[in-house]
Amino acid sequence: MELIRTTGLAIGAAQKTVARGIDITLCRSEILGVLGPNGAGKTTLFRTILGLAPAHDGDILLGGTPMAQLTRRKIAHRIAYVPQSMSAPFPDKVSDYVLAGRTAHLGPFAAPGAADRTRAASALAALGITALADAPINRISGGERQAAMIARAVAQDAPALMLDEPDAALDFGKREHLAQLLQGLATQGYGLIFTSHDPFFIERVADRVLTIDRQGHCRSGRADEMITDAQLSALYGIAEHDVRQARRGRRAETGIGRMSRMDASA
Amino acid sequence: MLVAGLVVLAVLLLGALIGPYHLPPKDVLRLIALGLSGQETSGPQATVLFNIRLPRVLAAALVGAALAVAGSAYQVTFRNPLVSPDILGVSAGAGLGAVLGIFLGLPVLAIQGLSFASGLGTVALVMLVGRAVGGRAETLPLVLCGIAIGALAGAGISLLKVLADPDDQLPAMTFWLLGSLAGIQRGDVWLIVPPMLLGLVPLFLLRWRIGVLALGEDEAKALGVDTRRLRWLVIGSATLITSAAVAAAGTIGWIGLMVPHMARLAIGARFDRVLPMSLILGAGLMVLIDTLARSIATTEVPLGVLTAVIGAPVFLVLLARRNTGWN
Numbered sequence: 001m002e003l004i005r006t007t008g009l010a011i012g013a014a015q016k017t018v019a020r021g022i023d024i025t026l027c028r029s030e031i032l033g034v035l036g037p038n039g040a041g042k043t044t045l046f047r048t049i050l051g052l053a054p055a056h057d058g059d060i061l062l063g064g065t066p067m068a069q070l071t072r073r074k075i076a077h078r079i080a081y082v083p084q085s086m087s088a089p090f091p092d093k094v095s096d097y098v099l100a101g102r103t104a105h106l107g108p109f110a111a112p113g114a115a116d117r118t119r120a121a122s123a124l125a126a127l128g129i130t131a132l133a134d135a136p137i138n139r140i141s142g143g144e145r146q147a148a149m150i151a152r153a154v155a156q157d158a159p160a161l162m163l164d165e166p167d168a169a170l171d172f173g174k175r176e177h178l179a180q181l182l183q184g185l186a187t188q189g190y191g192l193i194f195t196s197h198d199p200f201f202i203e204r205v206a207d208r209v210l211t212i213d214r215q216g217h218c219r220s221g222r223a224d225e226m227i228t229d230a231q232l233s234a235l236y237g238i239a240e241h242d243v244r245q246a247r248r249g250r251r252a253e254t255g256i257g258r259m260s261r262m263d264a265s266a
Numbered sequence: 267m268l269v270a271g272l273v274v275l276a277v278l279l280l281g282a283l284i285g286p287y288h289l290p291p292k293d294v295l296r297l298i299a300l301g302l303s304g305q306e307t308s309g310p311q312a313t314v315l316f317n318i319r320l321p322r323v324l325a326a327a328l329v330g331a332a333l334a335v336a337g338s339a340y341q342v343t344f345r346n347p348l349v350s351p352d353i354l355g356v357s358a359g360a361g362l363g364a365v366l367g368i369f370l371g372l373p374v375l376a377i378q379g380l381s382f383a384s385g386l387g388t389v390a391l392v393m394l395v396g397r398a399v400g401g402r403a404e405t406l407p408l409v410l411c412g413i414a415i416g417a418l419a420g421a422g423i424s425l426l427k428v429l430a431d432p433d434d435q436l437p438a439m440t441f442w443l444l445g446s447l448a449g450i451q452r453g454d455v456w457l458i459v460p461p462m463l464l465g466l467v468p469l470f471l472l473r474w475r476i477g478v479l480a481l482g483e484d485e486a487k488a489l490g491v492d493t494r495r496l497r498w499l500v501i502g503s504a505t506l507i508t509s510a511a512v513a514a515a516g517t518i519g520w521i522g523l524m525v526p527h528m529a530r531l532a533i534g535a536r537f538d539r540v541l542p543m544s545l546i547l548g549a550g551l552m553v554l555i556d557t558l559a560r561s562i563a564t565t566e567v568p569l570g571v572l573t574a575v576i577g578a579p580v581f582l583v584l585l586a587r588r589n590t591g592w593n
Contacts, residue, residue: 052484087482108475
């Protein structure tokens with residue numbers, strides 16, 4: 001089933017269009033990684049698809065319905081957003097933070113009821129953070145916050161999830177955990193779009209990749225076709241030789257990761 | 267919350283018991299029971315209780331509840347624990363209206379009316395200017411406009427104080443600006459109830475959604491909340507109840523800033539719980555402070571002085587006892 005489709009989408013801030021001709025199709029169980037240098041428009045693309053910023057051109061269909069015909073509430077039924085970091089100014093409990101994901105399913109004057117609390121609890125369980133339910137969100141680790149933010153999106157019961165740099169604050173072990181988690185969500189039927197600064201994390205997780213370069217040109221394709229030395233070299237403006245170096249460095253890092261795990265078991 | 271509610275009821279009764287005219291607890295309860303059952307009451311005791319003591323205690327409860335609720339709503343909407351209800355200039359505006367009323371020698375009711383209208387008008391002006399200067403969704407330009415226009419109103423107040431008759435008008439102005447419930451009459455209570463209800467009801471009905479605003483513009487929208495409409499509604503409602511409170515009792519600081527924190531320390535950060543808890547605590551604290559204000563000295567102590575003298579240390583102790591860590 002088709003969750004998100006953009007055709008000829010142009011995005012930008014205020015008057016300035018930063019990228020155009022973006023064609024995205026996201027179906028259930030699919031993972032799309034968005035890759036591009038800083039300032040190319042990844043965040044703007046997210047905000048546009050979420051209806052937070054106006055499209056400069058083109059169409060966005062959510063579940064087959066044009067964005068313009070959808071209220072905030074209806075958009076929230078179709079897409080859940082996982083921000084890059086938590087920004088709550090008051091220290092909510094983790095369970096209450098996740099409960100906010102139910103807002104789009106409540107009447108305007110209603111507060112969450114027993115069914116909503118059950119859904120939030122099952123989202124916590126799905127992310128493996130049931131034990132943190134009563135912990136204040138400002139007292140848990142970065143990885144746990146990440147899990148709480150994803151749990152909130154899961155509690156929202158939208159078929160598509162958009163995650164903004166979910167791997168940004170995570171160490172190697174937590175990234176691997178996140179990779180498996182995202183693939184697990186896709187297996188359950190969610191369609192996922194995420195951004196990352198790490199092409200190799202995208203290669204590890206995504207089925208398809210959209211790249212946006214500094215000139216605002218967009219390309220998309222299968223992950224193995226897109227994350228090549230030549231493509232990365234063109235995208236980031238560095239020599240292919242340097243991309244290969246980076247890949248080798250990554251392999252070494254992975255090796256160190258394995259060794260340290262062996263050390264730990266020894 | 268139930269416990270807090272019962273404690274506040276006890277404080278209300280205590281407020282009704284204390285005063286220069288001795289009213290034994292037994293008689294107070296009997297008279298209230300008679301009054302509630304709709305029977306005629308007469309005699310000096312009834313006069314003191316129903317015309318002086320109870321109106322004042324009820325007005326204190328309403329004003330405290332109003333300021334605390336408005337403070338909690340403003341703090342969530344502006345996503346800042348340091349925000350108090352006068353952030354958008356409502357107190358300064360209402361103060362200017364009242365001082366102008368005193369300067370012109372208007373009757374008390376007209377002073378209160380002018381103060382109420384001037385408080386609302388100031389915030390309306392802040393929102394208009396903020397929108398023109400800073401665009402639609404931004405709260406920071408709005409706050410800065412509130413500070414600027416509040417400063418203008420403050421300048422107006424200072425000017426009127428200089429021009430006022432130093433023997434008659436100036437003390438009245440000073441006393442009003444420091445807050446007092448000394449002039450409250452039975453009819454005043456009924457006058458401030460409608461605007462307060464008009465502001466309180468939407469805040470209560472929308473309490474869950476208002477809590478989601480704390481997550482920020484983008485996240486709240488992505489969770490399905492129409493943030494712009496909701497934000498205007500919250501500001502309008504909170505301003506309405508603050509204006510009513512300030513018009514009745516003068517500018518009383520601290521309650522609107524401090525009580526929401528006390529509520530959060532007591533029951534956690536969820537706004538749909540902080541709101542009723544702020545209402546209860548605000549009412550109780552204000553009655554307590556007002557009872558002190560009229561009984562610790564032979565002349566009335568201005569409320570604004572007492573809220574700060576009592577509020578600041580209590581607040582610091584609460585902070586020290588529980589490390590709240592707002593990131």
